[in-house]
Amino acid sequence: MTLTPENLVSHLPVKKCTLGCPILDGLLGGGGIPCNSITEIFGESGCGKTQLCLQLLLSAQLPHSLGGLSASSLYLHSELPFPLRRLHHLSTTILNHNNNNPLDNILVRPLHSADDLLSLLLRLDSLLLLSPSPLPIKLIVIDSIAVLFRSEFDNSPAELRRRSNLFFRIAGMLKMQARRFGLAVVVTNQVVDLVESEGFRVGNLGGMWSSGRRVGAALGMAWASCVNSRLFLSRSDEVVGREGDGELRVRTRRRIHVVFAPHLPEGSCEYQILREGVFGVRL
Amino acid sequence: MEVSGLPLSASQRAKLASAGYTTLSSLSSISSQHLARDLNVSNEEALQILNVVMRTGRFSDLAGASIVAGAQSAWDMLLEEEHNKHITTSCGDLDKILGGGISCKEVTEIGGIPGIGKTQLGIQLAINVQIPFDYGGLGGKAIYIDTEGSFMAERVFQVAEGCIEDMLKLNVSQLKDLETLKEKMHPNTFLANIFYFRACSYTEQIAVINHLEKFVSEHKDVRIVVIDSVTFHFRQDFEDMALRTRLLSGMASKLMKLAKQFSLAVVILNQVTMKFIDGSFQLTLALGDSWSHACTNRVILYWNGNERHAYIDKSPSLRSQSAPYAVTSKGIRDVVSNCKRIRMM
Structure with a gap:
């Protein structure tokens, strides 16, 4: 580092990676997921976190003129199995103009534990400098961070302290590399159930509800202090009528909310998961 | 700090004291015309007094003038806080x-x-x-x-x-x-x-x-x-x-x-x-x-x-x-x- 201050005007416009949908990009202030920063996406299982990540892995390859980073990405997954077929299908719809094989530009690595992630981050330099993929790596996705921490630690104060130390080390390293290489970092997280009196309000939403449960992001206040932006994916099932045979017809409504982000106001928008990907709905 | 500690002539110090100017801070925000009128001296002489006050004021410590170097009176601090x-x-x-x-x-x-x-x-x-x-x-x-x-x-x-x-x-x-x-x-x-x-x-x-x-x-x-x-x-x-x-x-x-x-x-x-x-x-x-x-x-x-x-x-x-x-x-x-x-x- 140098001790010369930076000119902020040169930071404009802030580099971002499109989500591949103008409505979702619009919710994020236009442009998508910001570089040099950690964005967390949390929600219950089946809400579309992984879908959104896969879409991002592909849209990162788009040229700058189309809102992408013209870059490869690194996908670190702790939930098995890796959804290869879905990724392959999405690649044909999102990058249909591309002649190269888009899967060449996605590096996939399973994560087994928090320590495994830490040792990988310590060796990240060489991977970023000598990327085996055709394009340089500009996007790192960790899907999900919660799995690495939810089983290994118990609830004693000493263990919680050890856990939060690890959060800050991991986040510190991710932010340092994000800054050095201009990376966008996306991390997914799970939900925990909260009872009415429990938990402190974090961010714009007084209470967060998904599938009729009151929820919060997993990993507590320490991890919340590690991410720059937090997005929440919620779902609710709505009865829309009855089938001929008396079965209830249920429609799932999904919303993506800005819980907090240094550059964004409070906001949310509805989205759908279609065969072609995740798309915002303009009402 | 007292006016009596300033490097001024004895008559100037006496004039200041009799006009009620006993501390440095009392001289800190006054015009030369005002001072000349109060002391019944020429404008030039008043200006010269104020220059001495400026030079010796809060920016330097006269030998023996303050017991603790760099110390400030509570009055000075109050004035400062108001500004x-x-x-x-x-x-x-x-x-x-x-x-x-x-x-x-x-x-x-x-x-x-x-x-x-x-x-x-x-x-x-x-x-x-x-x-x-x-x-x-x-x-x-x-x-x-x-x-x-x-x-x-x-x-x-x-x-x-x-x-x-x-x-x-x-x-x-x-x-x-x-x-x-x-x-x-x-x-x-x-x-x-x-x-x-x-x-x-x-x-x-x-x-x-x-x-x-x-x-x-x-x-x-x-x-x-x-x-x-x-x-x-x-x-x-x-x-x-x-x-x-x-x-x-x-x-x-x-x-x-x-x-x-x-x-x-x-x-x-x-x-x-x-x-x-x-x-x-x-x-x-x-x-x-x-x-x-x-x-x-x-x-x-x-x-x-x-x-x-x-x-x-x-x-x-x-x-x-x-x-x-x-x-x-x-x-x-x-x-x-x-x-x-x-x-x-």
């Missing part, structure tokens, strides 16, 4: 409980949970410190030390736009100036007047803070230093907690000295942590008990229902009270109450 400048937060209620805004010459710590608006307040202050004299501001520059990567230029641009918009509104009556003002005040000018440092580790953070004294002495128009946040790099594995305490208190005393020496505001943002107290987890500002003594003022930001509030947790001069504030697209502002909102519609 102490404040940086507005753009929220009237918040300024009110802060005694006019964030105080220059002091270290103010601001803490709260993620998403409450710490960075927003930091950005707002880095912009507001630049409000020109004519608009009641300090016309200064800012140093922003970013340890978390949450300082985003596009947001700073928006806040600068909001600040300019409000200043132009104040100025509508003087339409002549409006065009020149608009030219002069471009958000990019505000961005360029923020010296931005990004620290990616605690060693980098300490290096920047150690460098500040030299940097500020070369950039005397800096009126605020914001550290966003002091905490992040110090919550990683510190095996030697005594080292951590030592580094933090060293940093705090450097910042305190900087604030006094250059009459600038230091704003330190802090995170919260869960502390196990009396069998349950409670929220408290991070970095522990010894750190809690490091800053002069401590402000806690928290949710009160659906409103953001700020609370003066610690201050030698301010009452403990709280006030609501809002984070809007233009930056920090007053909370618009529901009834007002309805009236506006």
